[in-house]
Amino acid sequence: MILSPINLAIFSIVLLFVPVLLCALIRQNPLVLRVMAFSLAAFASFLSFIAGLWTLSSGVTNQLILPIGLPALPFHLRLDPLAGFFLMVVGLLAFFVSIYSIGYVQGLGTKRPISRLIVFYNLFIVGMLCVILADDALSFLIAWEFMAGASYFLVLFEDEHVENRRAAFLYLVIAHIGAMAILLAFGVMAGVATGFGNFDGYTFDSMRQATFSPQWATVAFVLAFFGFAAKAGVIPLHVWLPEAHPVAPSNVSALMSGVMLKTAIYGIVRVTFDLLGSFPWWWGALVLVLGLISAVMGVLYALMQHDLKKLLAYHSVENIGIILIGIGLAMIFTSFKFTTMAALALIAGLYHTLNHAMFKGLLFMGAGAVVHATHERNMDEMGGLIHHMPWTAVFFLVGCISISALPPFNGFVSEWLTFQAFLLSPSLPAPLMKLIIPLGAALLALTGALAAACFVKVFGVTFLGHWRGHNRPHIYETCWPMRIGMMLAAMSCLLLGIVPTFLVNLLDGIAETMVGSKLNVAASGTYNWMWLTPMQPERASYSGFIVLIGIIITISIAYLLFHLKSGKIQRGDIWDCGFEKLNHNMQYNAISFSMPIRRIFGFYFNIRERVRLMPQLTSPAFPLKLYYNLRVRDRFWGWIYKPIIEAAFGISRQMGKLQQGQIHLYLIYSFVTIIVLLAVVL
Amino acid sequence: MSLKILEQVNSFLAALVLLTAFAMLAQRRINALIHVFMWQGLFLSISTAIVGFIANKHHLYLSSVLTLSLKVIVLPYILHVLIVRLKIRKEVETIVNIPMTMLLGIGLVIFSYHLTRPIMELSTFITRSTLSVALATVMIGLLMMITRKKAITQVIGFLAMENGLFLAATSATYGMPFVVELGVALDVLIAAFIFGIFLFHINTTFDSLDVNQMARLKEDI
Structure with missing residues (x-):
């Protein structure tokens, strides 16, 4: 077997089946099973990352036909730079998460067999890798369903709670509606x-060569976009995300x-x-508008x-929106033949894809550590977790800064x-676009600001302040495999933020094949690797490296000024306005932090707020207790899903009236049917 | 005898089958109903034999004998035993009153003549005129199943329907292949047994043979 990227990718997929077999062989020793299975998964994921990187850097396209599948349609596999990039994304995050899982799975307790988690975890990664490698509709859909099925069982891992089963069912329903649309497309x-x-x-080869009439191309695109949007969680198809992600184990959520x-x-x-190749501009506008809606x-x-x-x-919904903004812009520019701009927008979207994988993976791993x-x-x-879990707090902070799009981390770059x-x-040339483009920029800015506010809340409420709960458990710092997994993800967030030119140069190859133009961010200059210049240097350029140096210098000066002179920082009690009865409830919490925004944007939500005072018997002016319920x-649940569900039940109830349990009635049905058919046909 | 006369005789027998079908619709007593059913079987078996003679198909004679033994002797006997065992002495209970059913039956006959007219124009068989009668018999059998309350009358309706189908098969295509007819005959026999067992069970479960009682089996939503 010649060593080529596609062979390496297939080898990694085969390797991922080994942990599945291990589950059957070594069941009695969970420790060995856990360490071996997840180490192997990490190794295999790393190999697929290498395969993706190799393809992306060499720019070659490998094709392969496997002798399995239907007799007339064996599995076609293809690894081009686009597939290579996504292989890289999947492989890299799966590598980090697998290392993390070595430690994390231990904490899931001994109630459930971990073999179930190991089996579906590996099959899930296999499914995702196969989706990316597939080069015909059949193998694509098989891999797609494989992925959906495996993730369904992972969501259902803690199946003793009703809401988990409900979430998993909702996920399965929406996944299948989407898959059906993709199949039709x-x-x-x-x-x-x-x-x-x-x-x-x-x-896919014959689809590439075919020329589509505008009507059929539109039908195919709308169906495919609907199907993929259901999986991506684009509003209004996002309802499964906030149900399914929280109930899955955190490594799976990541x-x-x-x-x-x-x-x-x-x-x-x-x-x-x-x-499809060529398309009218309004497809891009559709993607862009849905992306903007999802983001905000x-x-x-x-x-x-x-x-x-x-x-x-919900932040995944937002970030998918941001990715779709990039892709939608790329589509609009391509249809108007501004290929360099299209390359820029496409690279922005793809860059954000990798970035979101890194920081959202990191944040979910951190959340898993906290929840654990x-x-x-x-x-x-x-509250106050920074004192008990300093490592996790630092990594989580990196994730928060990245997702809030602040330099020097990766979220800012994309x-x-x-x-x-x-x-x-x-x-x-289209007047509608003249309106949407500036509006889109404004909405994207709003999104960034709100995301930053949101993560101030998350980090502040979770890690800072004092413990807000009633009884406080003994909190440990996470174990080393979890720390390493999070550390690697945090490192890649930083690296992608300070040296973006390397990846952008690699993505140029994809842009060239997809939209027919390159960006050439680092064409000339001695320090060109430091500067990310999308168009002309006089228009705009960014250097993450110099920003990092600036940040380090500022922090060092501040540290020198405040910390080296001893006695400048004193620790004391909190000033309680003379109240003297401060307790842990008297802090900012998540609900109070988001209250101003709830007031401004309240009309978007279905809010029910209830305040109840418990007055003192002697003097009603001094209440004993205050209950606040929000x-x-x-x-969207009430607007779209509830009517559909109610309509389905209503129609079923009407149909149920046919079933009266009377034999005569059933006989009359067949009698009338026969008579009508005879009368109509003859 | 010439073919012309035989054809007339066959048409006459078919008319008698239709007449017995109406007689079944009109009949109020179960014992008499079984007798009418016997007569229908007899006419059917003679008609089959005559068609066999006209078309010179020898297996139709066997079918004829089979029909005679099953529908004139065995099935009426089984039904009779059932009536005695289940102590059914009452009249036939109907949902729609009898004159109304007769009118519906007449409508069905007209409808089936209307339906089979294009076939009769195209067909070259001498038995083609009986096809509409056969179709009418099938529909009247179904009508009987719909308008009767008791399970046993529905069984008889079902068997009358089968008679109509048999007549349609002989008149439209000079009979089905013998293997198929054997199979059908066996089916009918087994159906009769199953109905018998079924009726016993209905009777013991609901203390009645009224199929309206079976609405209680339905699940509530």
Whole structure:
């Protein structure tokens, strides 16, 4: 076997099946099983990362036909730079998360067999890798369903709670509605490519070569986009995300949010840019507008949450929105033939894809560590964790800064690139776009600001202050494998933030094949690796490295000024305004922090706020206790999902009236049917 | 005898089958109903034999004998035993009153003549005129199943329907292949046994043979 990227990728997939077999062989020793299984998974993921990086840097495309599958349609595999990039994303985060899982799974307790987690965890990664490698509709859909099925069982891991089963069911339903739409889209494309007489149309190669009429191309695109949007959690198809992510084990949430949603992004890019090829501008506008809605609404919903993992799940909606903004802009620019701008927007979207995988993976790992230590998901029951878990606090802070798009970390780079795509946009011929582009830039800015506010809340409420809960458990710092997993993710957040040119140069290859133009960010100059210059240096450029140096210098000066002179910092009691009865409840908490934003954007939510005073018997002016109850609900559930569910039940109830249990009635049904059919046919 | 006369005889027998079907619709006593059913079987078996003679298909004679033994002797005997065992002495209970059912039956006959007219114009078989009668018999059998309350009358309705189908098969295509007819005959016999067992069970479960009682089996939503 010759060593090539695709062979390496296949080898890593085969290697991922080994832990599944290990579960059958060594069941009696959970410790050995856990360490071996997750080490192997980490190694295999790392290999697929290498395979992806190799493809991306060499720019070659490997193809392979496996002798399995249908007789007329064996599995076609293909590893081009685009697939290589996503292979890299999946491999890298799966590598970190697998290391993390060595420690994390230990804490899940002995109630449930961990073999179930190991089996589906590995099959889940296999599914994602196969989706990316697939080069025909059949193998793509098989891998897609494999991924959905495995993740369903992972969501259902703690299946003794009703809400977990409900969340898993909701996830499965939406995943299958999406898969059905994708199946139909591929069917349309195959039918246009070669007709339905043979199976050749189902390979992506023949779809690439086919020319689509505008109507059929639109049908295929709308179906495919709907299907992938259901998986990616684009508003209004996002409802499963905040249900499924919190109940899954945290290492699984990290993978689901970090990379599984990205397979949907991969699907959108693959279908629009690669398979369909040319498109009208309004497709891009559709993607852009839905991306903007998801970004703004996602972050607003996130702000209202006080469940740590649910909040992160809503942030996934926001970040998918930001990625889609980049991709939508790329589509708009491509259809107007501004190829360099399209390359910039596409690179921004893809860069954010990798970044989101890194920092969201990191944040979910951190949240897993916190939830594991405190046995609590409600932020208002936490506080002051920085004293007990300093390592986790630092890594979590890195994730918070990255997701808030602050320099010098990676989130800033990709959001900055997206902004550049907005701001450097040439005047577009469509009048609607002249309106949407500046509005989009403004909404993206709003999103960034709200995300920053949200993560001030998350970090502040969880790690700072005092413990807010009632009875405080003994909190340990996390074990070393978990720390290493989070540390690696934090390091890559920093590296992607300070040396973005390396990755942008690699992504140039994808941009060239997809939109037909390169960006050439580092064409000339001696220190060109330091400066990220999308267009001309006089327009805009950014150097993460210099920003980092600036930050380090500022912090050092501040440290020198305040810490070296002893006696300048004193620790004392909190000033209590003379009240003298301060307790742990008298702190800022998640609900109070988000209150101003709730007041401003309250009309987006279904809010029910109840305040009840318990007056003292002797004097009603001095209440004994105050009860505050807040419920914030997603309006989309009431707007879209509830009517559909109610309609389904209503129709079923009406149909149920046919079933009266009377034999005569059933006989009359068949009698009338026969008579009508005879009368109509003859 | 010439073919012409035989054809007339066959049409006459078919008319008698239809007449017995109406007689079944009109009949109020279960014992008499079984007798009418016997007569229908007899006419059917003679008609089959005549068709066999006209078309020179020898296996139709066997079918004829099979029909005679099953539908004139065995099934009426089984039904009779059932009536005695289940102590059914009452009249036939109907949902729609009898004149109304007769009118519906007449409507069905007209409908089936209307339906089979294009077939009769195309067909070259001399038995083609009986096809509409056969179709009418099937529909009247179904009508009987719908309008009767007691399970046993529904069984008879079902068997009458089967008679109609048999007549349709002989008149439209000079009979099915013999293997198929054997199979059908066996099916009918087994159906009769199953109905018998079933009726016993219905009777013991609900203390009645009224199928309206079976609505209690339905799950509540």
